[in-house]
Amino acid sequence: MKEKKVEEEKSDVLRTNLRKIEKIKKLYESLREEMQKRWERDLPLEELLFDRWERAAKLGFGKGSSVYHSCYVYGDVKVGKNTWIGPFTVLDGTGGLKIGSYCSISAGVQIYTHDTVQWAITGGKAANSYAPVRIGDYCYLGPNVVVSKGVKIGARSIVGANSVVLSNVLPRSKLFGCPARPDSDNR
Amino acid sequence: MKEKKVEEEKSDVLRTNLRKIEKIKKLYESLREEMQKRWERDLPLEELLFDRWERAAKLGFGKGSSVYHSCYVYGDVKVGKNTWIGPFTVLDGTGGLKIGSYCSISAGVQIYTHDTVQWAITGGKAANSYAPVRIGDYCYLGPNVVVSKGVKIGARSIVGANSVVLSNVLPRSKLFGCPARPDSDNR
Amino acid sequence: MKEKKVEEEKSDVLRTNLRKIEKIKKLYESLREEMQKRWERDLPLEELLFDRWERAAKLGFGKGSSVYHSCYVYGDVKVGKNTWIGPFTVLDGTGGLKIGSYCSISAGVQIYTHDTVQWAITGGKAANSYAPVRIGDYCYLGPNVVVSKGVKIGARSIVGANSVVLSNVLPRSKLFGCPARPDSDNR
Numbered sequence: 001m002k003e004k005k006v007e008e009e010k011s012d013v014l015r016t017n018l019r020k021i022e023k024i025k026k027l028y029e030s031l032r033e034e035m036q037k038r039w040e041r042d043l044p045l046e047e048l049l050f051d052r053w054e055r056a057a058k059l060g061f062g063k064g065s066s067v068y069h070s071c072y073v074y075g076d077v078k079v080g081k082n083t084w085i086g087p088f089t090v091l092d093g094t095g096g097l098k099i100g101s102y103c104s105i106s107a108g109v110q111i112y113t114h115d116t117v118q119w120a121i122t123g124g125k126a127a128n129s130y131a132p133v134r135i136g137d138y139c140y141l142g143p144n145v146v147v148s149k150g151v152k153i154g155a156r157s158i159v160g161a162n163s164v165v166l167s168n169v170l171p172r173s174k175l176f177g178c179p180a181r182p183d184s185d186n187r
Numbered sequence: 188m189k190e191k192k193v194e195e196e197k198s199d200v201l202r203t204n205l206r207k208i209e210k211i212k213k214l215y216e217s218l219r220e221e222m223q224k225r226w227e228r229d230l231p232l233e234e235l236l237f238d239r240w241e242r243a244a245k246l247g248f249g250k251g252s253s254v255y256h257s258c259y260v261y262g263d264v265k266v267g268k269n270t271w272i273g274p275f276t277v278l279d280g281t282g283g284l285k286i287g288s289y290c291s292i293s294a295g296v297q298i299y300t301h302d303t304v305q306w307a308i309t310g311g312k313a314a315n316s317y318a319p320v321r322i323g324d325y326c327y328l329g330p331n332v333v334v335s336k337g338v339k340i341g342a343r344s345i346v347g348a349n350s351v352v353l354s355n356v357l358p359r360s361k362l363f364g365c366p367a368r369p370d371s372d373n374r
Numbered sequence: 375m376k377e378k379k380v381e382e383e384k385s386d387v388l389r390t391n392l393r394k395i396e397k398i399k400k401l402y403e404s405l406r407e408e409m410q411k412r413w414e415r416d417l418p419l420e421e422l423l424f425d426r427w428e429r430a431a432k433l434g435f436g437k438g439s440s441v442y443h444s445c446y447v448y449g450d451v452k453v454g455k456n457t458w459i460g461p462f463t464v465l466d467g468t469g470g471l472k473i474g475s476y477c478s479i480s481a482g483v484q485i486y487t488h489d490t491v492q493w494a495i496t497g498g499k500a501a502n503s504y505a506p507v508r509i510g511d512y513c514y515l516g517p518n519v520v521v522s523k524g525v526k527i528g529a530r531s532i533v534g535a536n537s538v539v540l541s542n543v544l545p546r547s548k549l550f551g552c553p554a555r556p557d558s559d560n561r
Contacts, residue, residue: 017217024236030391032245042246042260045233046419049398058406059416070257070444072461072481073416082311084303087259088275088295088462090481090517104307107259107277107297108331108462110481110517110535116458120478120514121530124456140307143277143297143333144349144482146517146535156308161297161333161351162365162518164535177365178536178551204404211423219432229433229447232420257444269498271490274446275462275482291494294446294464294484295518327494330464330484330520331536343495348484348520348538349552364552 044070047087056085062101067091075113079103080137095130095149100137106161108144111135115149136171145180231257234274243272249288254278262300266290267324282317282336287324293348295331298322302336323358332367418444421461430459436475441465449487453477454511469504469523474511480535482518485509489523510545519554 031048035041052066059073062081067073070087077093079085080101088108091097095113099105113133118126133147136155143161147153154171163180176183218235222228239253246260249268254260257274264280266272267288275295278284282300286292300320305313320334323342330348334340341358350367363370405422409415426440433447436455441447444461451467453459454475462482465471469487473479487507492500507521510529517535521527528545537554550557 017214027391040262044257070418075414102310104303116478117514117532121512123476123512138308138310140304144331144518158304162349162536204401227449231444289497291490325495325497327491331518345491349536
């Protein structure tokens, strides 16, 4: 008798969840359809629910800047005007990060102002180390670019996809590779 | 008196949210347990709620194709049959993107048919530029591969992890690196 | 008459959704504000709702380990103590994956114990192939590192950002690049 009751309770939990899931699915479908009609795009739920310009404004980023909702923002991050920050990005401002105006921070870009190398290899004994990063105005960071702590990237620089920037970059540079080096062929 | 009321209202908001969060957590746990039992995997909430074959079907992709819910799909994207599109991907069809059948589009792959390089370095004056991309049948694009606008990748090609494809690729090619070059050692 | 009713029903659906979305937005805002106050970070909704130490514990990972909620975990994954697993990661244990203690598995890392290369180029005829991976204690895997099936990485190794590890790595190695090679300059 008791066992049967437990079984019934279980299926109640399941039934409630199924109803809830159906409701969430309907909401998702209606949001997708609207986005598809208006902007011809199909995005993760979070991007359909929320507004990426609002997120940027709440973070104090400059007018016209936007940041996708799959971006992880840590610590003190300052961003200028009209900068586009894509999905799957990490903006680590724990050591102080400043990004200029009219930058294109492509999907998958990760910018760090700390690292955990010493933390890992000492088994947690060494502390993290920190250094600020500064990205100038009018910069293009391609998809999956990683910028290490302490780096300054001068204005109007272009960093190619999947590059790793380990040292300072002069203004109007064009870089590519791991580690990123001047891309002389394309200058 | 008035202040006390405000305080009470605040805590009501908090209490309601905590109850809501508890409900969402229970839903999440029940979905995780089911996925773990059935498929031995532990995935982000969105993948537990929705079906990636349904998403592909709604986008008009071919029979048997699937696309994870963390994928961002823009513009005109056509995909053949039985193609697998992983998490953290970007399919940009704003300049026209066609992907064949039986392709493996690994996690983190980003395929572009436009870029914002000139937009950034001119401070928003230059327009974006567009060019179509075509991925043939039976291709393997490894994790985090980036494909630039205008590129054609021939059928049965293999592109290694973290590579960047900047120019056309003949059928049955095997490429690796930034930029991706023929991987002669492994041919 | 009938048409008018359909119209009214439609707008009811829309109105209900808008109310629902407003509720979700309020919940999101309250969670963001709390996270910002406590930890000075602004994260995707899923990270605000759930706890990454709880997730690690449910997966049987060692004490003090954590795994972000945007991580995809497949199959048999064993993780030691105090290991940090970042966002946008893939832990594929379908061929058996063991990660040690005090590892730093950075954002975007993908570790594989199978691949679908043959599956793709044979049009689904060839089966996937599997091989186990073992990451020793005190290892640092940088952002977007990809580890291929069958690889052993010895303890206290450092793998630089955007590297691809295709073969075994001795303990205390320092590697970088695609494919990852010893980084002799920095030793």
